[in-house]
Structure formats: structure tokens, C-alpha cells
Amino acid sequence: MLRSQLGYQGIVITDSLSMAAATEVTSPDYVGVDLLNADGDMILMPLDFTAAYQGILDAATSGEIPEARLTNPSSAC
Numbered sequence: 001m002l003r004s005q006l007g008y009q010g011i012v013i014t015d016s017l018s019m020a021a022a023t024e025v026t027s028p029d030y031v032g033v034d035l036l037n038a039d040g041d042m043i044l045m046p047l048d049f050t051a052a053y054q055g056i057l058d059a060a061t062s063g064e065i066p067e068a069r070l071t072n073p074s075s076a077c
Contacts, residue, residue, distance in 0.1 A: 003039055016045040023047055029055035036065050 002008040014022075014035060022031050028048035033055050035043050046052035059065045 011042060012040045013042040014040060014044050017043065018045040018047055020047050027055075028052060029058075032056040033059040033065060036069060 002012060017023075017031060022034075026034050028046065029051040031046050032043045032052040036056065036059075043052060056065065060067070060070055
């Protein structure tokens, strides 16, 4: 919505995810993947950093997150 409807071109950062609100709707290893797929750029304080990092690596390796999305943030999905 920020980018498509409001034309926002800046960096999209989550609020702190250490309160576990995000993991009520997604798993700790997928929270970063969901953020990137939702056109976000930076995840702040995930509940389980290692799991979130590994989830992003796995999704990038499998092609679920396109390489261009990771190397050129302005090419948002």
C-alpha cells in the first residue's frame, strides 16, 4: 500500500518484532521472508534472529525471494 497506492519510495522498516506479535501469524523463520514479500526492506528485532536470518537465506537460495529483490531494494516485488 505504501508503495503502490501512496507512491512511497523510501525504506520500509518494521516495528520491533521482539514482542512476538508477528509470530502469531507466521513462524519465526518465515517472518523476514513475509516482510520481503510484502515489499518491506528491514526487519527490526525479530523474536529469533537466527531463525529469521536462516529463513531469508533459504528463501533466497530456493528462488522464493528473487535475487534482484535482495541486491536492488528499489526493485520491490
